Each structure stands twice: as C-alpha cells, then as structure tokens.
Amino acid sequence: MELYLNGEKADLAPDTVFAVTVQSNDITRPDTVQSSYSNTLTLPYTERNHRLTGNARQVSSLSPVPYRVLEAQALHDGVEVLPLPKAYLLGAGAEGYEVDLFSGAVDLFERLGDKSIRDLDLSRFDHAWDFEQVVAGASSWRTPEHGYIYAPYDTGKPFDAASAWAEDLFPSVFTRTVFEQILQEAGVNYNGIPDELWDKLVLPFSNEKPLHTEDWINARIVEMDTRLNNTAAIPVHDPGVLNVTVEVDAAFISEAQASSIGVYLRRNGVWLDVQEVPVTTLGLTKLNARFKIHPTMDLAGLEVWTIRTNLIPAGGDTVGNSTYNYYTITSKYEQEAYFNTEWNTALNLPDIKQKDLIKAIRALFDLIVHFDSYSNTLTFTPFNKLEENKVLAYDWTDKLVYNGVVPVQYKFGEFAQKSWFRYKKDELGGDGDHFLTVDNTQLEQEKNIVELPFAASEETNGGIRIPFYSRKELTPSNYDVATDTITTRNSLSLNDKDKVWVKNASGDADVPRGWGLYEYVKDRAPQPDGWVLLEQEFYYYDTKKVEPRMAVLGEQAEVSIWKTKSYAIIRTTCKLQFNPISFQTLLPTRYKALQGVLDKAKGITPRLLLDVTDVAGYDPSIPIWLEEHQSYFYLNQISEFTGQGPTECQLWRL
Template identity: 25%
Template sequence: MTSLQLYLNDKPVDLSDDSPIALTFQINDLSEVKNQQGNTSNQFKLPLTQNNRTILGFADDISIQSQTPYTTLQARIIQNGIEILPNAIAEINEVDDDTASITILSGNVDFFDALGGQIADMGDSTSQWSNYGSNLPWKAFDHTWDLENVANSQKNTGQDGWIYPIVDYGMIDPVDFTQPIDVRNQRPGFFIKKAIDLMIQSTGYTAKGSLLADPLYPLLIAQFSNGSFEHGLDYQNQPNEKGILVSNAIAQTQNHPAGNTGSAQYPQQGVIRFDSVLSDPSSFFKNNAYVPNEVISVEATVTIPKLLFHGHPNATYGSNLNINILLLDSNANVNLGSFNFNFTSGYDTRTGSGDSLRVNKTFTNSKLSISTTLSPATFEGLQVTFDFEGYTDAYFTLYEGAIFQVVPQNTNVQFGQVVQCERILPDMSQKDFLKDTFQRFGIICQTDVYTKTITFSSLTDIVNNIPIALDWSSKCINQGKQVNYQLGGYSQVNSMEYQTDANLLPLKFGWDQLTIYDQTLSAVPTDLIVSKFGPSFNRPYIGGTIAQITMIDDTSAPVTGPADFTISVAPRILVDQKLDLLTLGKSVTFIDGTNTPIQINDVISVPYFYKPDGDYNLCWCDMPGNSPTQKQPGLKNKYYTELQKILQNTKIIVRYFMLTPRDISELDLLIPIYLAQHNAYFYINKIDSWRKGQPCKVELVKLG
C-alpha cells in the first residue's frame, strides 16, 4: 500500500494495509439509461491515528462539536505518482472504536452534486445553490413584462435567453388573424440550452460534446405553463420598502347635517385624514393617498379601533356610514371595498323620539382589507374615504389610532413588473431538468474533474469512435468469462412517454415504445423514459400554425383584455420557429390596452411541438409529414437507434483485466475498446473494484 496515497482536504491520510481502496468507474449503465452514474470506491476503513482524527474533525468524539461528519471532504488518490482521482469527494459513513469508514466519489458525481436544489433556488440569495447570493447567473436576464419587450422579443434566440413567442393560451382569435394580440395574455419562454448553460456555469464546469452541435438543441424553449406566474425568491423576500403605515394622531369628526345638499363645509363624502406617518420609506404617501411610481401589487388594510356614529335609526331610511378604500385613477375612481356602519343591530344611547329620535353607537376593532394592482400609467393610488347615506343630521367621530397600511404583495408577477427568468421554468430540480434534456437527446455524459469539463455525447458518438478504439486484448487475462443476453430491467415493450393533460386527447399523444423481440424478457410493459414535460397541439395562424396551451377558461374569461390563467397543465416544451412576415406581406399588432400598439411586419416566433411541415418533431414516435409517404422522424428513431441495435441483439461480457494506474488515469469511457479474443468492439459499461496489481472485473457491452 505504500505506493497509494490518499489526501483529504489536501492533507495526507494514514492508510491501513488490511482495508484496501478499490475503485469503480462508470458513466452510464446501459441497463438504466434514465440515470447517469459516477465513479465510487468501496467503503474502506481508515485507522484512527491522531493524524486521521485531526483530518476527520475528531468524528470519533461525540463531545466535540464538528461539522466535518456532515460535510464532504476534498479527496485525491495518487498511485505510483499518478493521480488516479485528482478531484474527488469523500464522505464519512461511520466511526467505531478504532476506524472510520470512508467512501470516495468522483466523476459525474462531483458535477451532479453541485447541481442540487430547485431551479428557483438559483435566484435565492439565502440558498447555498446561489452560493448565498454571490452567484446569481439568471439575474442578467431580468426584464420587464411590457408591450415593447413582448413585441420586440420575436427575434430573440438562445443567446438572449428569454422570448415571448406567439402562443395561444386561450385568447387569440381562432379565425380572424388580423386581430391584435394582447400581450397581457402572453407569457415568456426560456431557451433550454441557455438555461443549462447557466446551470453548468454555476458549478464551475464548461460543456462540450455533440449535443452542442445538434441544431435542435438551441431551438428548444421551456414555455411558461406554471400554475402561477411568480417572482423570484429574492424579489418575494425583499424588505417592505414600498408600503406605508400611517395613522391619525388626532380624533376627527365629520358631519352630515339636516338639510345638507353636499356643501363644501359639510360634504356627503370626503377623505379620512391620516396625519401621522409611521413608515413611508419610498415617499409614496402624498396628499393623504398612497400613490406608487411603479406597477405594484398590494394589500391595503384600514383598521379602526374606535368609531362613534350618531344618526337616525329608521329601518328604511336610517343613517348609514361607509368607510371605503378608493382606487384613484385618472380615468375614473373605483370603490374597491367598504365597511358599513349602521344601527340595524341596535345602538348604545338615544335622545328624542319620533322624527327627532337620534341614537349613538360606538363600534370597535373594525377592519377592512383589499388586494389590488396599481399602475403609474393612469396615476393609480389608494385613498381612504367616507360617505353618508340615508337620513341626514348624522355625524361620526373617528378616534385617534386608526391605521391605514399598504403592504406590497411580491409573490405574483403583474404586467409591467420585472420578470425573474428562473421562474419561467417548471418547478423542478436542476438535476431533473438536466436529466430530462439528456433523455430527450439520448445523452451520455462524462465529467473530467481535473479540467472541470463535462462532455455531452451519445451511443452514436461512441460507435463513431470505433476507429480510435483502444486495444485491450493484451490486458485481458484468462480467468474465464461470463456472457449475458439480457441487459438490466428491460421488458419486451418499453414505453417512452410524456406527461398527460386531461384536455389533450389522445392522452398518449407523442408516446412511443421501444420493442425488443426477445421472448425471454417480461411481457409486462415497463417505463423506459417519462419526460417531465407534456406535448402541445397546434392551431391555425398566419403562415400556418402556432402552439396552443389552453390555460384560460373561455367560459369565464372576458371578451377582451387580460384574463386569468385558471387551467392547470403539464410543463411544456416547444421548438422555436421564426416566420418571415415580409414574404407573406403580413403584419401582427401587439397591444396592452394602454400604450400605442406596436406593429411587427418582419419576423415573429411561431413555436410548435410537432407539425407536419416542421423541421423537427418532439414526439417520441415518427409522425406524418407533408405528404402521405413522408415521415417526420421522432426522437426514438433519431437518438436511440444504437441502443435499439444493442437491445435487439444484447451481448454483455464480463472479463477480468490487469489495468495499470496510467490506464485508469487516462480512462475515457466514451472511447470503445477492442478485444481480439472476441474480434469485437465494446462499450465499457463498468470497471468494478480496481486496485493496482490486481485483476479487476470489467462489464462490456458489444457494439454493432
């Protein structure tokens, strides 16, 4: 063991001769193509020497408070002066009286471990996945959801990140294509390649490989289809600096005297005065009203600890008082909510009788709340007002301590606000998002932790590497062989699926099966791949079709204007297609109900999932093309042909090899090996328990 050196956190570790370190190397087990694998060691034991105890944070002493047992350790393994694992991680599994059990992980494990957390966490400065705010790669793509950005994004490509393609969520006229598109009913998409670039960037890796050269990859859009259009977590968690908290420090009395006709001295309605400003960090409280200078969603609350109301209790024409929260708007003011004070439930005291009867009642702890969105475009604001109804000769006294509070509601994006692009994507983990893309393209990835590079390749690439295959014939030793004719948990029928929506029929649209003609396999179908995304249908539009994602209920939506997205759907993925309007002599007008419409007459984005005249088809299965004899190849036949060949004639051979430290340090599992013993080329499915100078078992899958 003297030739083997292990470093943990750059410190040499004392090793034990009776607990050797054996290493296993793997990138993608073809028996489980839905997952990526990594390199790992056996669970070996380190003696608890004083040196090792120090390196391990005295994990054997439970009285010492140390985070070392709960964190990964940087690890390096050197054999005969050659770095076998230059940049691995080690985990403490358990500790007994004399030893600590350790496992070492490397390769793809290092990369995928750095991709923890949800996609949304990348925009959260309190999350470890943004390095607590020091790594926010999505922030550069923040933009305002407004008329100009929606209209002018039609030419956007993957480098721009975001785009507002023309998608029918339920409010685009199905027949008259000259009708303008209301951008308040459009939602953004984000290019998948750029999203993955940002994820990889956040790990410190760079990408290479055939996936980057695939012309479909940069065209894929993760189109908004979430249950709600939410802000990023930093935006949601921002301090309340755009609200107000005001009070009345002095009691105020307002009269509605007999014979009043609404004079200036005794109006029938008026404004409640708040003379004590307790909080107004953005100076939005002006002229006794809350008037913001940006689009903002708020909750406004009026709290009245004590109010005395004096008036006539007549059942039909009795005095009534309304305290209102009024929406101020340059077009027309709107009453958003009222609290009514009256005497229908009784009163406290009375004077007089008959027509001269007057009563008093004290109301306590009254509260009124409303939620709304305000826009500076029409100088919108909020104000607390009062108005009298019924018999006159009434008045009220609002005692000191009444509160008017406005609190920003930062959860949902409102038209005119800034969009944080990480929230365009579905609510899923970074790993699941990346894995879904790998499955779509049949990707096998290999991580080089030394150069911090991840290679996106495929079985086709490995087969194409046969001319540069390594000849391991001399390294193969005669210790027998095992030959298997089945690979993993495949069955005769293996489904390749998308998510389903109740409003998309047939429910299995876009699905396919990978059929293996092997009667020894189970006849019970199994799920080979289940995408996190669902398919989308098309509907007619200028130049052909556009994607349709029905999220607006047309039975309750307004005829025009913004509509609520109330229908839940599965996440959606589309192919960006640019339509040249100039050649068609057409134009598209975008509106927002307020600003001057924008007419686009050069290029618009008309995305699709599948269409007969499209350049690409995202269905797993082949689909009809433009003519009865033409087929649009599906993803299965485009990216899984080599796997199909292997599975139709599976031969898995297990043999033993003598591999040197240099063989291991230069190992590239994307390059096949050749064995003269079988006159065949093989994919290395797994190198199991390698130790210097010892035969190791290698699982090989025959190619071709």
C-alpha cells in the same frame, strides 16, 4: 497505495485493498448519471488518523470533520486512479475509521442538491413586460445569449398565430441559457451539447399565472395614518391586483348620524370603483377592498382614495359625530404580475430541480456524460458517436485473461420488450411518448424507462398549445340588464348598483375588445352619476395549473403584435414546435445506436489485465475492440480495479 485527506497523508494498514469502480454513464439506465467510487476503506486508529478525522471516534468530540465532505487524493503507483475524489467519513468501526471515495459528477449533483431552476440568478434578463419589449423580444434572430424570445403560442385564449395582442404573449426562456447558468453557479465548465436542437430548445411560460418577487411587492406597500385628515389618497402607478385595508378604532358611536368608511378607485376625481362599510360598534372596524388595475387602464391621475363619514378624531366635538382613536390605510399588491409591469425571469420558470433538468437533457438526446475532475468539465457525447469512434477503439485483446468461459448476458438492464420513454402526464397536454423494442420474449412486456419532468404539448398549425387559461362564462345572475353597445347602455334608465352587460364594449377606451360588465353609480354625492367597469371579456378567464413544458423554435412566421385596437407592429418571429422533441421523433434518430445494442443484446463481463493508466484514462466515448469476439463494445463499467490482478469489466456489444 497512498491516501491524502485535505492535503495530508493518512495512515493505511499494510493489507489495505483499494478497489476502484469506474463509470460515467450506465447505458442500461438512461434516466441517471453515475460516478466512479472506491470500496470502503478502513483507516487504522493512529494518532495521525485521529487528528485528520477530528478524533471522531470519541462520542464527546465536537469536531465538524465527520459532517464535512473532505478533499482527497488516491494514488496507485504514483498515479491518481480516482481523479480528485471526495471523501465521506462513514463512521468509526471496530478496526478503524471507515471512508468512501467518490469521483466525477457526484460532486456536482451534491452541490446542486434540491435547488430549483427558479433559484438561479437570471436577473440580467429581467425586463419590462410591455409592448416595446415584447416587440423587440419577438425577433426570430434571438439566441440563447439574449435569454428569451417572445414567440406566440396558444394559451387557451382565442389564438391567431399571425395576430396577437402584446399582453397575450409570454417569454420563452432558452434552455441553454438556464443550463449554462446552473453549471456556472456550480463552478463547472462544459463543452456544449452536440445536437442541432440545442440552441433552439426553450422553456415556454407554463405556470398558472406570472408572479412578482416579494421585493417588488414590498417596495410598493403604502401605509398611511390619516388621523388628522378627512381623506387620504394613494397614487396608483402599476397594474395589478391591489389590496387595500382601512382600519378604524371607534372611540364613540353617535346615534344621531350614521358613520361609515369607504375606499374608492378614482381617476382625476371620477370614481371607478366604490367599496364601503358602516361603522356601528366600538373598537376595530376593518374594510378590505380589492381592485383590479387592468393593463389597459389609463394610470394618469389614478388613485385609491379613502373617506370617512361622520367620524372625527377622539377628543374633538362629539356632538352629532362618532369619534375614533386611529384611522389607517394600507395598500399592497398581490403576487400576480400584470402586463406593463416587470417580468422576473427566474421566478416565472417552471419549478424544476436543476439536477433534473441536466438529467432530462441527457435522456432527450441519449448522451454519455463524463466529468473530468482535473479540468472541472462536463463532457456530453451522443451515444451514436460510438459508431464513428470505432476507428479510435482501444484494442484490449491482449489484456484478456482466459480462465474459462466468459459470462454472457442477454438482458439489458431493466429494459422490457417495450421500453417506454415518456413525458410527464398532463390531461391538458399532448402525446410525446414512444418506445424501443427488444426482441426477447423472456422479458417483461412493457416497462417505463424514462419519464421527463416536462409534459408533452399538443401541436397545431399555429404552434404548440399550453392552455393555462380557460374561459369563464357569464350567467344571467351576473347582470341585471343586457344591451348591445356603449351607446345603447348610456340611454338606459337604471337604479343605483344595477349591473349592465354590454355585448360589444369597444366604444370604451379601457376595453380592447369584446364585452364589458358595468355597475351604474347613482345618487352618491359628490360623485356624479356614472359607470364602474367590473369585468371585461379580454380578462375574463380562469387560470389553471399545467405541467412544465419544453419546446423548439421552429419555422419563421410573421405576426402582427397589437398595442391598441388601432396600432400594431409586424415582426418576423418563430413558431414553437413540440414534434422535434417527441420521443416518436427522437428514438429513431438519437437512440439509433442504443437500439442497435438492444437488438440481440450481448453483454459480457471478461476479466482484463488493466494497468493504472487504462483506468485513469477512462473515456466512455471510445469503444473497446476484442479480437476473440470480433466485436466492438461499450465499456459500461470497470469493477473494483486494484492493480493487483485481472479486473472484471462490463461490456456491451455495439
């Protein structure tokens, strides 16, 4: 046996035993992916090994080698038994340096670490979240190459699958797009997922609210020093929640006239919202204002405007006026993204670990995962494929070593009489759980075998339901006067700051539909008397956290996508469905072969006289035939192969 670390041959003791355990997928644990590994090797303390390990035995050594994954090569009779393994230096023991070797998918999962799918670079799919892009993105012909699709689904707002406002639609990102980006950034190839649903799987937007990146927010921060001007205006170019802070450092307070600072949202000189605070003490006075710039608002001429009353710069005439040392205004958007701004694809994905998404896909379709280190390729094979591959089976009958009775197992891993496959729990979700049965009363009654990082979705005739919106309710304390229409509102006799609930505000160009809540502005020169829109039914919703979801593009359907109350475009899109990926659907189909293994389960651990090519050519998708047992088997594991005698193998009857 020969061992190389970072390309240089290491010294081994003459009696070194190199034992390899080979596996890709332990079918008794469908929620995991395994790798092949060696026994712990002891490298004797020689000058060469000291150099290779950075003299790690010495406490005073500052070498980084013990803290690095090392490239390794393990040869048995000139053949690599572990393909391109990674070496981990465990420590320095009494007889030498202790090293473990791992080969296969472990390196991929080490690289992925705890990265979220939100950490991926999907910037090529970022786009303007507006009417034009929603209409273009709703087309039923879109594929994973397009990255996303705007397919309607019920978010908790009034829902009609055949008619939707553009701003009520959110992009669903193709799962394959995300999956392939994970592997691309990890530097790994794959041969596709051989399932008819693979190109139809999507991750619908299911977060509490859409978000902007910090870069987007920071690029729109405006800070102004208004020391020399009585007023200052900041143009508003984007919808969203805009926080505005005005600070004044008062140097002198006049008792002759009241002083104040104010922030106003106005369009072409007409005030839309007013927030003021008096300046009554020396030192710092701060006004924090918050304006909701709804997507339906006309942004032409819209600005945030500040004005101070009876305040002048320090050093000037103080007669009748207060003075200040500095006066600043700052505007900054909150992170929530509004319609008619930019949609960041990665940031608005569910917060799921990249490795958990890979394991979830493996569990959904009962896939055998095998990593070829030489081609750096992940291969996914349905477990059902073993039935077809019986014609390719390896006949290992002559390799059996007869040394008594072959041990037989009847308990299949941690499976129970009812082995549950579950979606993540969400009280706002549906039911996608189901179970495989094992006819063995010696086992536990029930046990959870798989839990996906997604919640199930309730499905209706119009598609799936992900209710992250919930309706707020107006109460009498929210308004002073109720009226039916904009016309009847305008005929009311009101006082300054009276709040009026207009039950049908469709006469207001800024209100797409439903009611509006207004504040009356009166006797505030130079502003003419008028109305400030405080809330409207179209946006009067709370948002709440729901668990991540996965869905399938289903049947095609026409939908009218509305831009305004009088303009819509009809597109042929796809409904989102959940039932095709419910375990009630998947277990009878994708898990058919595994159910066959569970029925009267028989696992044997015979000793087989394998050679190095048997181990190096391990392919978990090819069954093993043993004439003595007149059966085909799944090779679950080759245990501690040394090349110096029989090797114990774990086989499950197909």
